[in-house]
Amino acid sequence: MKDLLYFTLLLTSTACKTNSKATEKEAFKTDVTIEIDQIMTDSISIRALDYLHTDYWYSGSDGQYGRINAATGEVKKFQLTSKEARKMEYRSIAVTEQYTYLLSAGNPALIYKITHATNEVKLVYTELGDQVFYDSMKFWNDQEGIAFGDPIEDCLSIIKTIDGGQTWTKSKCTRLPKFIIGEAAFAASNSNISIYTDNVWLVTGGAAARVLHSKDRGSTWESYDTPIIAGGEMTGIYAIDFIDDQRGILIGGDWNNKEDNAANKAITDDGGKTWKLMDAGSGPGYCSDIVFIPETEGKEILAVGPQGIWWSGTQGNSWKKLSDKGFYTVKMINNKEGFLAGRSKVSKFILNKLE
Template sequence: MKNLLFIVTALAVLSCKDSENKLDEVAHELSIATHATIEISTVLTDSISVRALDYDNGNYWYAGNKGNYGSINAATGTPARGVIKLNEDEEVEFRSIATTSNYTYILTAGNPALVYKITQKDGAVELVYSEVEERVFYDSMKFWNDEEGIAMGDPMGGCFSIIKTYDGGKTWGKLPCTELPDLVEGEAAYAASNSNIKIIGDDVWMVTGGAMARVFYSNDRGSTWSIYNTPIIAGGEMTGIYAVDFYDKNLGVIIGGDWNNKEENKYNKAITSNGGKSWNLLSNGNGPGYSSDISFIPGTNGMELIAVGTPGIWWSGDQGNTWKKLSDQGFYTVQMIDDKNGYLAGNNRISSFTLQRK
């Protein structure tokens, strides 16, 4: 954040005529990229929607609708695909995914809620959790380590639906509302990109939308919780926070907006430097509008961000103070393995991409 404050201060005293050149000079001195381009290559096309994407052990794993899931080798682009069906007529939709050292877990959205455990070595699939309830709808899933994981879903009984595993996904249990904070009526979450949850160490953050746009935080793996307000737009049926990412335990970003007004870029992105206790709006009225995912780009010291949504792909080299639109191609979710290479998933396709900057 010190670098960002320095840039903002420098800009304030520059003349309009020289500001662009001076910004480039300041950025160069601080090793901050001011320009970026993207090269996108389609890897897989199909009539499926993919909102869940994760990376581990050299493979990108994905899960989508119509029971589709699979992996893509990051080095070769070679896909391996699978399909799960309850019966001949009933298809399931996956919107949550998480990988550990040896397994990949995929979770359905909607009733019934089903967690499948996939052995990465041989592709064996095992159903490890089932929940049948008309209101059930899970949004995101993450793991702290190979043994402990968490998934969150829309409210039932006035609190989030939270399931956890402590034994490597062999068994899952649902937390009672007495162990969880209360939600405001109409507050929920969006299964848009598997990015409602972020985990670092023992810490976990979860974000909401709808009637409220808040951050739920726990420093003890979900045993106790604190709730933080944000300036993100809320109160509408499709407003709020759609994604959260943290660079470390202090520096984090959130993004979302109004799905029904996707071009609106006010009150839809914010940054924190104190672990989520307080949030400041980013480039309000500039940069991306509605976005379903955001990520700190690896290897850039928390300075570079990439945001994606159906309106396109955006990049920032200064922690979201300024943005550049890289592409009009729309995607739901993004995963990167280093400062240049990553994958995008969306409607009917999964693509690899490479960033170049200067």
């Protein structure tokens, strides 16, 4: 099924191009439409999506995962074989040159490693406990990865591997920022971790909406406050994206009040130390994912959630809603093409921009 959704944007506004030295103002004027082509339907909920070279990988409920050729749209579906594995939702995925890693949400926490060359599937991590709940996972390369989850004792859960997932080490509470009671994370889109070179940023919600930052791949940490709404069980930050070691964006809000866009999205140009709220007048309310659009030097942003898809060409100073179709997560190949995943579906999309 192919939906051609036209929402014409004639947007003339001032965009701020920021860096550590100066701020320049420039005009931005573009007509934008979005074309959405549904690639796959299924009975599962898909919250994890990653891309490498020519393939998208997804994972979801019932132990199911798959690979989609970005050019042809060909879908190959798989399912984990063990009874225990099939009970879990896999809301985190990470794809490297040689491997794909799947991480379950809930108890038990299971990490599976899939070798691309042989299609071998191996369980490489198990963690049991009533409070165990992991939310997101990223890898720098085939060997080094990190996963982030809810608190177990007196700190948030962070596990790391340096040997391709064969062994995982949990960070000690004494090495992490002081825990705030009621603070947690959300497994909404595998997007509450962002990595760039040696940097890694994690975002929280609940009692606090903070950014945890490490400059050394998780060996040491700092925490930064944000102006994002917090204090409720389902409030806080749901997704974060960095384009370099200084420029980042984040989004979230109140899952119980999805239309509220007052304090749910922000931008930084100093590595996450300080955050400025984006426009609340025309922008999206609660969203589960946000990305810098590639090849636009950080000017263009795409945000997705159950209420639809939004685009900004002004670093979040103004927004345009492109579609009412709801999705959980988004990945983009270039400045025009990408994939979206949500409940029971994966779709390809193209942004048509007439400048």
